[in-house]
Amino acid sequence: MPVPEVADSFSGSVTKITLGAAKAGGGTRTSTITVGGSRNVVYGGAPDNAGERPVIAMDVLDICPDDWPDALVEPYKDVLGNPVAWAKKCVNEFGADLICIKFDGIHPDKGDKDAEQAVKVTQDVLKAVGVPLVLWGSGNADKDNQVMPKVSQAAKGENCLVGTVTQDNYKALTAIALADGHCLITHAPLDINIAKQINILVSDMGFPLEKIVTFQATGALGYGMEYAYSIQERQRLAALGGDKMMAMPVICDVGYEAWRAKEAKLVDAPAGWGTVQDRGPMWEATTAICLLQAGANIIRMRHPTAVAAVKNFIQQIWQ
Amino acid sequence: MALTGLDIFKLLPKTNCKKCGMPTCLAFAMQLAQKKAKLDKCPDVSEEAKQLLAAAAAPPMRLVKFGSGDNQVQAGQETALFRHEDKFYNPTVLAATISDKLTGTELHNRIEAINALKFERIGTKIGAKAIAVINESGLADAFAAAAAAVKNQSKLAIILVSDSPQAIAAAVSKTAGAMPLIASAKMDTAEAIAKIAKENNCPVVAKANSIEAISQLSEKIKAQGVEDIVLTLDGMNLRDQMFNLSRMRVLSLKKVFRPMGYPVISFVKGTSCDQQAAIATSLICKYSNIVVVDTVEPGAWLAMLTAVMNIYSDPQKPVQVEPKIYPVGEPNENSPLLFTTNFSLTYYTVESDVEASRVPSYILVVDTEGTSVLTAYSGDKLNEKIVAEAMKKFNTENLVKHRKLIIPGYVAVMSGKLEEATGWEIMVGPRESSMLPKYLQEVWK
Numbered sequence: 074m075p076v077p078e079v080a081d082s083f084s085g086s087v088t089k090i091t092l093g094a095a096k097a098g099g100g101t102r103t104s105t106i107t108v109g110g111s112r113n114v115v116y117g118g119a120p121d122n123a124g125e126r127p128v129i130a131m132d133v134l135d136i137c138p139d140d141w142p143d144a145l146v147e148p149y150k151d152v153l154g155n156p157v158a159w160a161k162k163c164v165n166e167f168g169a170d171l172i173c174i175k176f177d178g179i180h181p182d183k184g185d186k187d188a189e190q191a192v193k194v195t196q197d198v199l200k201a202v203g204v205p206l207v208l209w210g211s212g213n214a215d216k217d218n219q220v221m222p223k224v225s226q227a228a229k230g231e232n233c234l235v236g237t238v239t240q241d242n243y244k245a246l247t248a249i250a251l252a253d254g255h256c257l258i259t260h261a262p263l264d265i266n267i268a269k270q271i272n273i274l275v276s277d278m279g280f281p282l283e284k285i286v287t288f289q290a291t292g293a294l295g296y297g298m299e300y301a302y303s304i305q306e307r308q309r310l311a312a313l314g315g316d317k318m319m320a321m322p323v324i325c326d327v328g329y330e331a332w333r334a335k336e337a338k339l340v341d342a343p344a345g346w347g348t349v350q351d352r353g354p355m356w357e358a359t360t361a362i363c364l365l366q367a368g369a370n371i372i373r374m375r376h377p378t379a380v381a382a383v384k385n386f387i388q389q390i391w392q
Numbered sequence: 393m394a395l396t397g398l399d400i401f402k403l404l405p406k407t408n409c410k411k412c413g414m415p416t417c418l419a420f421a422m423q424l425a426q427k428k429a430k431l432d433k434c435p436d437v438s439e440e441a442k443q444l445l446a447a448a449a450a451p452p453m454r455l456v457k458f459g460s461g462d463n464q465v466q467a468g469q470e471t472a473l474f475r476h477e478d479k480f481y482n483p484t485v486l487a488a489t490i491s492d493k494l495t496g497t498e499l500h501n502r503i504e505a506i507n508a509l510k511f512e513r514i515g516t517k518i519g520a521k522a523i524a525v526i527n528e529s530g531l532a533d534a535f536a537a538a539a540a541a542v543k544n545q546s547k548l549a550i551i552l553v554s555d556s557p558q559a560i561a562a563a564v565s566k567t568a569g570a571m572p573l574i575a576s577a578k579m580d581t582a583e584a585i586a587k588i589a590k591e592n593n594c595p596v597v598a599k600a601n602s603i604e605a606i607s608q609l610s611e612k613i614k615a616q617g618v619e620d621i622v623l624t625l626d627g628m629n630l631r632d633q634m635f636n637l638s639r640m641r642v643l644s645l646k647k648v649f650r651p652m653g654y655p656v657i658s659f660v661k662g663t664s665c666d667q668q669a670a671i672a673t674s675l676i677c678k679y680s681n682i683v684v685v686d687t688v689e690p691g692a693w694l695a696m697l698t699a700v701m702n703i704y705s706d707p708q709k710p711v712q713v714e715p716k717i718y719p720v721g722e723p724n725e726n727s728p729l730l731f732t733t734n735f736s737l738t739y740y741t742v743e744s745d746v747e748a749s750r751v752p753s754y755i756l757v758v759d760t761e762g763t764s765v766l767t768a769y770s771g772d773k774l775n776e777k778i779v780a781e782a783m784k785k786f787n788t789e790n791l792v793k794h795r796k797l798i799i800p801g802y803v804a805v806m807s808g809k810l811e812e813a814t815g816w817e818i819m820v821g822p823r824e825s826s827m828l829p830k831y832l833q834e835v836w837k
Contacts, residue, residue, distance in 0.1 A: 074607065074611065074649075074650075074651055076603055076604055076607055076643065076649065076651075076652075077643065077647045077649055079639055079642045079643060079646075079647065081642070114473075114638075115638075115678065116634045116635050116637070116638035116678055117638055117642075118635075119635070120631060120632075120635055140748065140829075182827060182830050212824070292737065294695060294698050294699060294702065295513065295698040295701070295702065296737065296740050296741065296744070297736075297737040297740075298699075298702050299475070299702040299703060299705055299707070300737065302475075302677075302702070302703070303474070303475055303476040303707055306474050306475075306476060307474075307476055310474070333744055333745075333748075334744070335744060335747070336694060336695075336698070345508060345509075345510070345511070345690050346511070346690055346691065346694055347689060347690035347691030347692075347694065348691065351665075351689065351691040351692075352691040352694070352695075354666075355666070355669060355691045355692055355694075355695045356695055358666060358669070358670060358695075359669060359670075359673050359695035359696070359698075359699055362669075362670045362673040362674055363673055363677060363699055363702070363703070365674075366673075366674055366677035366678050367677070378666065381666070382666040382667060382669075382670050383670065385666075385667055385670070386667070386670040386671070386674065389629070389630040389631060389671075390630065390631045390634065391631075392629075392631060
């Protein structure tokens with residue numbers, strides 16, 4: 074019996090987006106990153122339809138985190154609280170494709186730092202590393218509206234990925250990101266309809282669709298990962314079906330979510346769970362690998378051991 | 393491919409004899425198509441029609457069982473490429489390897505290590521489901537001895553991994569009654585291996601290095617009278633393996649290409665535990681029904697098994713936790729009492745943040761039919777009456793001495809009515825659960 078042809082051809086594809094601007098592009102980055110471009114579902118059709126290789130953005134916090142588990146502090150113990158040294162370590166030692174500055178410190182409950190400090194961190198990290206940056210706010214709408222536009226301006230022309238904007242709070246950051254030539258992260262709370270809605274809202278403001286990355290919210294392994302997984306798969310199918318409002322690459326916040334999980338951080342875990350040193354990185358890596366199967370393009374991560382495992386996997390698929 | 397009522401009607405005698413209980417053959421055909429009637433109700437149907445109908449009724453991917461008793465496992469019979477289209481039915485069977493080069497204490501300890509890979513998550517027991525005995529020695533005796541030891545020392549299902557028909561025969565004779573999965577038959581050993589499988593009523597793995605070769609091989613094995621077949625791709629790098637597994641899934645489900653209509657087993661090769669877990673996780677998602685790894689590292693197993701649980705959960709059904717009072721830490725009568733909904737995602741987020749606060753607390757889980765706080769509130773599945781009733785039902789009055797209830801920030805609007813309904817002081821908690829540690833540490837005091 075001859076094997077039937079499997080002809081999966083799709084009219085649409087995932088948008089290709091380049092992050093970072095080198096000298097020729099008006100920035101100072103020594104490398105740029107291109108993601109997206111898939112013309113099929115994950116592992117569908119021929120490997121050359123898979124698009125660009127997914128990348129890892131390693132988190133650097135603007136303040137010294139006070140609630141990280143020991144196993145996560147360990148690899149960074151000499152650089153926590155020093156975003157410049159931290160970013161350098163991620164790029165030079167751990168091979169980060171991107172650095173994501175997470176502005177936890179501006180949150181009113183987590184330090185309430187002012188814009189001046191956030192701008193300084195941004196400028197210092199821009200000088201310290203050559204990879205493109207992700208600039209991610211605190212999640213507090215008022216404070217983000219005060220601080221993030223100034224952060225955006227401080228990185229003008231560098232083609233950073235800034236965010237996040239939600240359907241309730243998108244105007245300030247969208248306008249400034251547009252003016253400063255950045256890409257934008259649109260954020261929906263595990264809801265595919267809101268995901269589309271926010272893309273429509275920012276594009277109505279004149280923001281180009283081909284400079285948007287979507288964040289559907291991320292659940293850790295065992296804590297709702299499958300919701301993000303299925304939304305990403307549905308988003309990919311919508312993109313392939315030609316829906317331009319759903320054709321953006323996807324970013325996931327795996328590092329933060331995975332390390333909140335009990336399995337990742339519990340020191341006095343039940344017997345037979347393995348050591349806490351191994352469990353955390355394993356939880357983070359497994360969450361990331363799952364979401365890669367559903368088409369994630371950019372993954373925010375934290376522990377170098379998990380990053381190494383995920384990079385190794387990506388290398389084998391996107392040879 | 394499912395037949396329509398009209399397709400079936402063409403195969404029936406068209407005598408309208410009513411012996412099946414239906415007024416006409418067409419009515420009977422419609423019932424058959426909806427799987428509401430069985431074909432054996434028709435006394436006059438031809439043998440040919442029986443065979444055609446049985447073949448068409450078979451699921452696009454066969455269900456294959458192996459192992460025995462309570463520990464029998466089943467793989468296959470999936471219906472969807474993407475879990476949101478339906479759901480994935482038979483959770484990936486995860487197996488760990490045992491080399492037949494091990495003997496004595498080493499062998500004993502390895503089997504015990506695999507037996508110990510058991511965990512409990514959200515009230516469900518998960519763990520290793522099978523042991524793959526690998527004929528690394530190349531010797532039939534050693535293989536049979538290792539298989540016998542596994543059978544004696546473990547209840548888990550057994551996979552016998554050898555390319556040698558002699559070794560397989562020897563090991564099968566030592567595991568009689570345990571219904572091992574025989575892995576594997578190749579083109580040149582298909583007849584010999586299929587014969588052993590048929591005589592011992594065991595399922596068999598068809599192994600080849602391309603989809604074309606596997607489909608020929610599965611046909612060949614089937615022609616020997618073995619119906620329970622599992623497929624495996626041999627000698628491919630990970631990229632080609634993943635792309636081919638996806639193509640196999642499409643061929644079986646969308647093209648109903650019968651030679652591919654079987655579950656798949658994959659053997660993970662990877663140098664480190666981290667790499668094995670990564671590859672296994674990928675295979676769990678896309679599309680291996682049985683995955684075999686070398687590592688017995690508990691942390692890796694907990695992660696892989698949780699991935700199986702997540703991917704195989706029913707996407708149509710919100711995962712719920714049981715409505716009741718959950719103590720976090722060791723709370724007492726002076727500890728804070730919070731309420732949230734029984735949507736598991738909501739509950740686990742709240743639980744983990746309360747735990748992070750290190751303030752021992754009680755969480756009252758209110759039944760909102762598995763919806764989140766805002767969804768429940770807007771759908772009137774969460775209101776002051778429902779919360780008051782839950783407090784009464786779970787006897788919060790005797791649980792704590794104080795009369796303060798912390799409510800989710802998103803439903804601050806219900807605090808007035810809730811205060812009236814309960815007589816308790818309502819404290820509005822943060823909107824974001826991640827702010828709970830700060831809230832409990834600073835505001836509660």
